[in-house]
Amino acid sequence: xxxxxxxxxxxxxxxxxxxxxxxxxxxxxxxxxxxxxxxxxxxxxxxxxxxxxxxxxxxxxxxxxxxxxxxxxxxxxxxxxxxxxxxxxxxxxxxxxxxxxxxxxxxxxxxxxx
Amino acid sequence: xxxxxxxxxxxxxxxxxxxxxxxxxxxxxxxxxxxxxxxxxxxxxxxxxxxxxxxxxxxxxxxxxxxxxxxxxxxxxxxxxxxxxxxxxxxxxxxxxxxxxxxxxxxxxxxxxx
Numbered sequence: 001x002x003x004x005x006x007x008x009x010x011x012x013x014x015x016x017x018x019x020x021x022x023x024x025x026x027x028x029x030x031x032x033x034x035x036x037x038x039x040x041x042x043x044x045x046x047x048x049x050x051x052x053x054x055x056x057x058x059x060x061x062x063x064x065x066x067x068x069x070x071x072x073x074x075x076x077x078x079x080x081x082x083x084x085x086x087x088x089x090x091x092x093x094x095x096x097x098x099x100x101x102x103x104x105x106x107x108x109x110x111x112x113x114x
Numbered sequence: 115x116x117x118x119x120x121x122x123x124x125x126x127x128x129x130x131x132x133x134x135x136x137x138x139x140x141x142x143x144x145x146x147x148x149x150x151x152x153x154x155x156x157x158x159x160x161x162x163x164x165x166x167x168x169x170x171x172x173x174x175x176x177x178x179x180x181x182x183x184x185x186x187x188x189x190x191x192x193x194x195x196x197x198x199x200x201x202x203x204x205x206x207x208x209x210x211x212x213x214x215x216x217x218x219x220x221x222x223x224x225x226x227x228x
Contacts, residue, residue: 031214043205043218056215089157095214100147100166103216105159 002026004106006092012112018080021109024073025094033103034067034077035091043091049075050097082113116141118208120219127196128227134181135191135222137206145211148182148189153203153221162204165189193224201226 005024013019025032033048047057052069060067064083069075079086089110093103117140127133139148150162165173165182172180177197181190193200206219 033215035216042220043216045215048214050214091159093159097214100211102149102161102164104161105151108157108159110157 004092004094004104006090006106006109008109009107010110010112012114013082014114015083016081017113018078019082019086019111019113021077021090021092021111023075023077023092023106025075025092026104027073029094029096029104030072031095031097031101031103032069032075033093033095034075035093035105037089037091037108038087046077046090079111082111084113087111087113116143116208116210116217118206118217118219120204120206120222122222123220124223124225126225126227127193129196129198131196132192132194133196133224135193135204135206135224137189137191137219139187139189139206139208139217141187141208141210143210147209147211148180149207149209149216150178150180150189150191151205151207151218152200153205154199154201159205163191196226198226198228200224 007022034046037043046059047067049069067077089108091108092106095101095103146167148165152160163175177194203221205221207216
């Protein structure tokens with residue numbers, strides 16, 4: 001079975017541009033998570049969905065960030081406008097719903113904003 | 115809020131030797147889950163081992179085992195017979211029983227010396 005799929009793997013953009021990161025969770029998983037990894041802050045949860053509904057977006061840094069999950073097999077994380085401090089690796093993860101189930105991570109998208 | 119602390123930013127070990135990575139956490143919950151994730155240079159997050167807090171028996175997965183001390187809120191990872199492929203960042207993570215978000219430590223970079 002395919003794991004969590006993320007695209008693009010690498011993204012380089014200029015400050016002020018819109019960036020859209022994409023994620024396809026593992027089929028059958030009903031929870032989806034977006035994490036961000038930076039040297040300064042480590043790995044932190046941005047937002048997560050259960051059954052396509054956003055449950056906790058308290059980690060979203062500011063209004064420039066938005067996430068959607070229009071169906072069970074697709075999610076996007078959008079940054080508009082992007083800033084250099086948004087440079088990071090963004091991970092998508094999915095799992096079955098419930099605290100005891102492990103989260104499976106995608107390969108991540110390395111975003112560089114110049 | 116729960117916190118996870120990894121006090122060893124870097125560790126090194128000779129190939130075939132045993133190494134222990136430390137992790138402590140802070141929580142007021144009685145039921146939760148603890149995880150160790152491995153992140154090799156490919157940056158893929160890979161689950162190494164998990165422990166349910168209600169289980170007294172320490173989890174083991176082949177060469178990987180944990181020392182779970184619930185009262186001390188300690189969760190260390192022991193890697194036996196270290197191999198070159200074990201070189202990676204290792205993250206300790208906490209997940210509450212009723213929660214779904216993972217709270218990560220800052221990571222320990224493990225180097226294997228041939």
